[in-house]
Amino acid sequence: DAGVTQSPTHLIKTRGQQVTLRCSPKSGHDTVSWYQQALGQGPQFIFQYYEEEERQRGNFPDRFSGHQFPNYSSELNVNALLLGDSALYLCASSRTGDLSGANVLTFGAGSRLTVL
Amino acid sequence: RKEVEQDPGPFNVPEGATVAFNCTYSNSASQSFFWYRQDCRKEPKLLMSVYSSGNEDGRFTAQLNRASQYISLLIRDSKLSDSATYLCVVMYSGGYQKVTFGTGTKLQVIP
Numbered sequence: 206d207a208g209v210t211q212s213p214t215h216l217i218k219t220r221g222q223q224v225t226l227r228c229s230p231k232s233g234h235d236t237v238s239w240y241q242q243a244l245g246q247g248p249q250f251i252f253q254y255y256e257e258e259e260r261q262r263g264n265f266p267d268r269f270s271g272h273q274f275p276n277y278s279s280e281l282n283v284n285a286l287l288l289g290d291s292a293l294y295l296c297a298s299s300r301t302g303d304l305s306g307a308n309v310l311t312f313g314a315g316s317r318l319t320v321l
Numbered sequence: 322r323k324e325v326e327q328d329p330g331p332f333n334v335p336e337g338a339t340v341a342f343n344c345t346y347s348n349s350a351s352q353s354f355f356w357y358r359q360d361c362r363k364e365p366k367l368l369m370s371v372y373s374s375g376n377e378d379g380r381f382t383a384q385l386n387r388a389s390q391y392i393s394l395l396i397r398d399s400k401l402s403d404s405a406t407y408l409c410v411v412m413y414s415g416g417y418q419k420v421t422f423g424t425g426t427k428l429q430v431i432p
Contacts, residue, residue: 238420247327247408247424248365261419295364299418309355309412310420312364 209234209298209313217319218286226281226316230298234311236260237279239271240295242315248295254279255301283318291320322347325411327423335431338399342426344409345391353412354385354392358405359425365408368394399430 210229218224230237236255240248250263254273273279277298283290294317297310327344334340346354354371369376371383371392382395392411396403409423 236418240422245329247422250420250422253418293362301418309353309367309370309418310357310365310410312366314364317362 209296209311211294211296211313211316213316214314215317215319217321219321220286220288222286222320223282223284224286224318226283226294226296226318227278228280228296228298228313229278230296231311234298234300235277236299236301237273237277238297238299238310239279239281240297241265242293242295244292251281286320288320291318293317323423324348324421325409325423327409327426329424329426331427331429333429333431334399336399336401338430339395339397340399340428341396342394342407342409342428343391344393344411344423345389346409346411346421347390348411348413348421349387349390351390351411351413353414354383355410355412356381356383356392356394357408357410357422359408360405365422368407396428399428401430401432404428404430 238253239251242248252262257273268284270282293315295315296313356368357365358368359365375384380397384393406425408425413419
C-alpha cells in the first residue's frame, strides 16, 4: 500500500518563475493538505483540498494556489517565486471525519524548493 | 499568542536519561492531540496519539491536561536513535479538520 508520494523531490528555480508540485495521497484518503516548512520551523499550513475544492486556507498570499483532481491527487502552484519561498513543501493526506491517529495526517517525503 | 507553543530546545541529554517535553495550545475546543517525530530533512511521522487518560507506548508516555491546555511527552531510557525534532499537533474539527503544528522541540541524545 503506497503512502503519500510527492514529486519532484528537489528543484531549483529563480526569482519570478513559477513552480508546480504534485502529490498523490495514501490509498483510502480523500483530503490533501499542503504545508511549507522553512529550516528550523514547524510546518506552516498553506491550504487543504477536499472534494476538489479548497476547504480552508492558511495565511499565504494568492501566489499560492492549488487543485485537487477526481482521483484525490493534488497540485500546489506558486507564481512569481521569491527567495523566501525556499522551503520544504510537504503534502499530507487524511480521511475526513476520521480522527484516529492512523488517518489523521500522513506526510509525503516533501519537495525541497530552492529559489535563487 | 501562538495557537500551539513548544520550547524549541535543543534538549541535549545523555543516553539513558529521561526527558520530557511540554506543549501548550490556545483553542480550548481542540479535540485531538498528537506527537509527531521529524528526523533531519525528512517528513514528520506520527509517533503517538494523546488520549485524555494518558497513554504509553514502550518508553514513550503522552499525557493531556485539558484544564491547563497542555500536552506532554515523556521519553524514558533515551537512545541515540531518539535524536530528532518532536512536533506537537493539535486538531480541531468543526465541520472540517484544522490541524496546527508547534514549531517542534529538538532532542539530541549524547553518547
